[in-house]
Amino acid sequence: MPNPFVHVELMSTDIDKAKQFYGQLFEWNLEDVAIGGGMGYTLIKPGNGTGGGMMQHPLPGAPSTWLAYVDVPDIRKATERAKSLGAKIKRDVTEIPGVGSFSIFEDPTGAVLALWQQTGK
Secondary structure (H helix, E strand, O other), X not given: OOOOEEEEEEEXXXXXXXXXXXXXXXXXXXXXXXXOOOOEEEEEEOOOOXXXXXXXXXXXXXXXXXXXXXXXXXXXXXXXXXXXXXXXXXXXXXXXXXXXXXXXXXXXXXXXXXXXXXXOO
């Protein structure tokens, strides 16, 4: 598969409740990490398969939601291509220093998806 799903992320209205629920439901190994700016992040380490993360939803009043990330070789080119095909860019290319870059778009049908390029690729 040329562009696999590489990460799934939960933005939750109650991160503690979500961690308890999913940790018990799936027996995931959850690891809290600092991501700067006073924000916390919890890595989801399922043991095999695609991992992910959880965080407190950054938009007050927005519902909890899962977001999938697709690996791309050139984040800027892929983001522009999505836009040229009718996507609405919800978050333009954003770098996570030393880790990678992501962008988020809404496709022409209203579905939201994220793109990911790992640093050094």
